[in-house]
Amino acid sequence: MWSYQAPLRDMQFVLEHWLQAPGEWRRSPAFEGMDLSLAMQVLEQAGRFTEGVLAPLNSSGDRQGCQWRAGRVSTPEGFVDAYKAYVEGGWPALACAEALGGQGLPQLLDAALQEMLYASNHAWAMYTGIAHGAYLCLKAHGAAWLQQRYLPAIVSGQALPTMCLTEPQAGSDVGLLRCRAEPDGAGGYRLHGNKLFISGGEHDLTENILHLVLARLPGAPSGSRGISLFLVPKLLDDGQANDLHCNGIEHKMGIKGSATCSLVFEGAQGWLIGEANRGLAAMFVMMNSARLHVGLQGLGHVEAAWQNAREYGAERLQMRAPLRPEGVAAQAADPIHYHPAVRRVLLELRTTSEGLRAVGYWAAHLLDQAEHDPDPQARQQAAQLAQLLTPIIKAFFTEQGFRQASNALQVFGGYGYLTEFAIEQTLRDSRVAMLYEGSNEIQANDLLLRQVLGDQGRAFGLLVAHLRDEARQGAERAECAAFASALEHVCDTLSTVVDDIRERAREDSEYPYRAAGDFLQLCGIGLLAMAWARAARVSRALPEEDPLRASKLQSAGFFFNYLPSRVAPHLAAIEGARAALAFV
The missing domain is CATH 1.20.1410 (I/LWEQ domain)
Incomplete structure (x- = not known):
């Protein structure tokens, strides 16, 4: 009772006409050979993957959820095979640098991919959603040897990263965190402490998981000025398990197929990313990427809600509408999409989805311009605008995701409140995006x-x-x-x-x-x-x-x-x- 089809026609409209992206690509040596035809080929393949592989797992993943047993987490049936298909398709490498094994494609295309992933299966996409941000963080702040060792695993999809900020006493105020890192005398560190609300902190999609962990060094200043960032792998180079474990998963209102974990670090081996006591600066590279992706979750929810409400509104017959389109004969009962109240909801869903798509893709396009535009002044202005847009996109898009999912549920009437009609899942899944990543x-x-x-x-x-x-x-x-x-x-x-x-x-x-x-x-x-x-x-x-x-x-x-x-x-x-x- 739930379906998804990638909105490729509107995506092409945004790329070709609204953004005029192909002309901008021609100006940049980084995107030499990139044109609209190639972009649409990429998005068509992404559409096939999300429609054919992820969307069918959305409802079943919600019903099954994740299972925790003795520190191990099992994801819902089909999630592991879907991740294998994702990796085989080269999707983790889409917007990563070619020199690091990536495809070097624009972040604009990655934004379109992210919309499709979240619209088709938000819970599954939580496992991959932080990967590009972790890649950017490590690329910008990691030591050369650390990049050489771990970036290929992220780019290839061999390992999935996490972001470990929150502690029981320290939510949004990371200055209160207590997790500590002690030098091991060999250039590394041993981490001790507890983290919770870690998306994908433990799972069965990849053998190794790379945790990016905020912690304090001995003698560090109090508050947020004394926080450092560390890379802590689940498995060490010799294949042995690191000294950390998952001691439980949360039972949530939505995104039940996403493992939200509590982790305990008991002297786990880790390595410093960036400068000591400057961990937030490094982490914010990842968080800003994550906030754009969370905004795209809101867009995905609106699009999924719009598509399913549109289909139901065209099929459900109830009462005679006051007016009908020219040429439509009167009958005992009309599709509810002819009724003014429902028409208004459907138009609001459509205008919100298509409007958010244009704005969200513009932000991603600005990130491409900020990095690759030949004009230094244009790069600077693009970076300023992208930074300003990030909190708006994160908050406004996610609020629209929840609001429009609720409006769409109203189209279904009482059936929308039933689990057989998965619009109620969209409503539940969308709510969390207003909470996390700030x-x-x-x-x-x-x-x-x-x-x-x-x-x-x-x-x-x-x-x-x-x-x-x-x-x-x-x-x-x-x-x-x-x-x-x-x-x-x-x-x-x-x-x-x-x-x-x-x-x-x-x-x-x-x-x-x-x-x-x-x-x-x-x-x-x-x-x-x-x-x-x-x-x-x-x-x-x-x-x-x-x-x-x-x-x-x-x-x-x-x-x-x-x-x-x-x-x-x-x-x-x-x-x-x-x-x-x-x-x-």
């Missing part, structure tokens, strides 16, 4: 306090300028002028809100924290407005007979008709946040 509240504080107010609005100014440029281009086309005007108004609103928050913060230092969540949501809505203004404009390049052209204009019209109702509540909440919160 809760959405932390993302909001990071965006407003550090990145907007903290850097005097330089990166934010770049973003607003980008949005205004899109509005200017849209205003030059009569059919897009209304969309462009609405986007320009969103830009004015965002700029005014930032100025007001900055002014108010001079008298009330807590005010930005109270306003941060709604400010981030406004930014997310602004990005969707930009996405749909551009989609409407560039869709004119499609042939008139192409249904996608009409669909894009229809969706843009729907989005901008409802835009004021989405902006107003957040503006009211930001205004209401001027009043101090009482202590409870």
Whole structure:
């Protein structure tokens, strides 16, 4: 009762028209030979894998879950074979450097792959989701010998990495962690302590697991300034087990096929990554990658919810609709997608999914530009924008994933509450993405306090300028002028809100924290407005007979008709946040 089909047509639209990525690839020596045809071949193969291998395991994996016995974890039936197929397809190496055994393809294509993985089987994708971030971390901060020893295993998929931050007393505040690392006198370290909420901390997909662990060295400063990062393998070079073990897995609301583990380090052998007491700087390379991937989880949930609600809405017959499309004969009962309330939900699902896709892929494209654009200034600006977009994508996308999964469940009515109709699984699976990799509240504080107010609005100014440029281009086309005007108004609103928050913060230092969540949501809505203004404009390049052209204009019209109702509540909440919160 649940299906998934990779949205390749819309992916091509984003790559070819919305981003005009093939032209950017031609400018970069790193992507010599990369064109739209090759990109779509890659995505078509990814679609076959996710549709044919992962999607059929989604519901069964949820029902079976993971099993823990005496420190060993067994994943649901079919997960091991799916991982073998993933490795054989070369997917772990997609966006890794050719010099390290990778394929050297753009991160933009990896973002599309990640969307498909999460949309088809979120729990399974949790095992592979951190791999690229660990690759980037080790590539940027690992000693040469450490890279030579372990990067090939990550790139090839021979070993899967984990990220070990959280401890029982230290969740988001990693400065409270107690895990310690003691020099062993031979250039390595012995780690002691407990970690929990470790995705894939133990499993049967690979023989070896590479744990990236935050810990304290002897005499390290207190707080986050005294944290170092270590690579701690499950198996040592001689094949012997390292001194660590999994002492249990969590029983969760969703993503039940993903093993969320507690780990105990009892003098485990490890090696320092980067500088002593600078572990957070190294770890954040991985976390920023992970946060983009978590945002893509939200996109995957919206897409899966949209596809299944659309199919059910077309099949379910209930009552006569007030209106029908021209040429459709009246009958005793109509498909519920003709009813206005359901039509609105389905249009919101479609516009959200396609809008998030454009924004998420843009962020990945910016990462490619930040690394490979021939122009140094363009690289710098791309890096600034990508960094600014990361908390918005993580928080806004994941909130939309949960919200739109709930809206989709409403289309199913009472059947949506039953496990036979797996939309309830999508709803459960989507909820966790708002919590991990830094809760959405932390993302909001990071965006407003550090990145907007903290850097005097330089990166934010770049973003607003980008949005205004899109509005200017849209205003030059009569059919897009209304969309462009609405986007320009969103830009004015965002700029005014930032100025007001900055002014108010001079008298009330807590005010930005109270306003941060709604400010981030406004930014997310602004990005969707930009996405749909551009989609409407560039869709004119499609042939008139192409249904996608009409669909894009229809969706843009729907989005901008409802835009004021989405902006107003957040503006009211930001205004209401001027009043101090009482202590409870």
